[in-house]
Amino acid sequence: MTDIGGAAFPAGRQRRLRRTPALRRLVADVRLDPAGLVLPLFVKEGISAPNPIGSMPGVVQHTRDSVRKAAHEAAAAGVGGLILFGIPATKDARGSGADDPDGIVQLALGDVLSEVGDTTVVMTDLCLDEYTDHGHCGLLTDDGEVDNDATLERYASAALAQARAGSQVVAPSGMMDGQVAAIRSALDGAGFSGTPILAYSAKYASAFYGPFREAAECAPQFGDRSSYQQDPARATSEGVREALLDIAEGADAVMVKPAMSYLDVVRAVAEAVDVPVAAYQVSGEYAMVEAAAAHGWIDRRRIILETLTGIRRAGAGMVLTYWATEAAGWLREA
Ligand code: PBG
Numbered sequence: 001m002t003d004i005g006g007a008a009f010p011a012g013r014q015r016r017l018r019r020t021p022a023l024r025r026l027v028a029d030v031r032l033d034p035a036g037l038v039l040p041l042f043v044k045e046g047i048s049a050p051n052p053i054g055s056m057p058g059v060v061q062h063t064r065d066s067v068r069k070a071a072h073e074a075a076a077a078g079v080g081g082l083i084l085f086g087i088p089a090t091k092d093a094r095g096s097g098a099d100d101p102d103g104i105v106q107l108a109l110g111d112v113l114s115e116v117g118d119t120t121v122v123m124t125d126l127c128l129d130e131y132t133d134h135g136h137c138g139l140l141t142d143d144g145e146v147d148n149d150a151t152l153e154r155y156a157s158a159a160l161a162q163a164r165a166g167s168q169v170v171a172p173s174g175m176m177d178g179q180v181a182a183i184r185s186a187l188d189g190a191g192f193s194g195t196p197i198l199a200y201s202a203k204y205a206s207a208f209y210g211p212f213r214e215a216a217e218c219a220p221q222f223g224d225r226s227s228y229q230q231d232p233a234r235a236t237s238e239g240v241r242e243a244l245l246d247i248a249e250g251a252d253a254v255m256v257k258p259a260m261s262y263l264d265v266v267r268a269v270a271e272a273v274d275v276p277v278a279a280y281q282v283s284g285e286y287a288m289v290e291a292a293a294a295h296g297w298i299d300r301r302r303i304i305l306e307t308l309t310g311i312r313r314a315g316a317g318m319v320l321t322y323w324a325t326e327a328a329g330w331l332r333e334a
Helices: 021-028 062-078 106-117 150-164 179-189 207-215 238-251 260-272 283-294 298-314 324-333
Strands: 002-004 007-009 037-044 059-060 081-087 119-124 170-172 198-203 253-257 278-279 318-320
Touching: 002 081, 007 062, 021 318, 037 062, 037 106, 037 324, 059 260, 062 081, 062 106, 062 198, 062 324, 081 106, 081 298, 106 119, 119 150, 150 170, 150 179, 198 238, 198 260, 207 283, 238 253, 238 260, 253 260, 283 298, 298 318, 298 324
Parallel strands: 037 059, 037 081, 037 318, 081 119, 119 170, 170 198, 198 253, 253 278, 278 318
Antiparallel strands: 002 007
16 A cells, blocks of 8 residues: 555556556546537638638638538537638628628528538627727727727627527627626517527637637737736636626626636636536637647647547536537547
């Protein structure tokens, strides 16, 4: 017997269960399942062929036609959900494309829903940054600040446009205070009390969003998002508080974002809440792995599965990842 801090353990117990693949498989606590993966998809208005994103090899801005195909492949691989991001052909200060019934996401939703039916869940990201010419997530005051309460009305209107177009889950990502309550009351008031809200609750002002801003053409034209997204240097408990506030406002599920540098927040939120918890493995996380893999410096497939396992082990039931379809394929082979 070995004595560790007062407790006695039988020597050798650690390695015995690692001896064979079958033993390791039997005792695994974390099992990856395609049903827990969510694939983000970008669809751009007015393009005739998919447009590769330089900083995200393998990810494209889709046409209405190609997004349909990508949605079909994901659903066929068993991916649990899709989340659509729209990139309008023209932008303005109020992000008019976000709540236009003929806006790109609303149109793509119809296409994707008719393609996948009920085989997966079709969600929509709800924000203004893809739609505003200044690239911020809300309306601006004359001083160039993001106006919290004026923005809430725009989010409520975008939520209705998405719900009317058939969105099965709306996912507000703008980090305005009160956004979940505003969206919930707009949805309820228009007969969409059955539409769930997946809140991007603990969302940090992160450099890991860099490649996404190329993909969604939404880099802020001045300043940054630090006045509304969370400061990475705040304590873990701030992320928990954001999640609890969103739940109190009516969120049905909460998200932590990014994932890998915020696994403490994922763990703390998972322990504090009783709603489903998602984590978003964001564009910069994707780009780093793809770049290292392209150099032959890492084993791409093993690393992808290891990152997903780590995020699940931290407590996320759902993981948003650009590898969702590919990973689902591997998990089905295994
Ligand atoms: C905002 C939004 C962002 C991401 C998802 N929703 C960007 C931002 O806040 O700047 C980032 C996702 C990623 O990096 O993969 N609409």
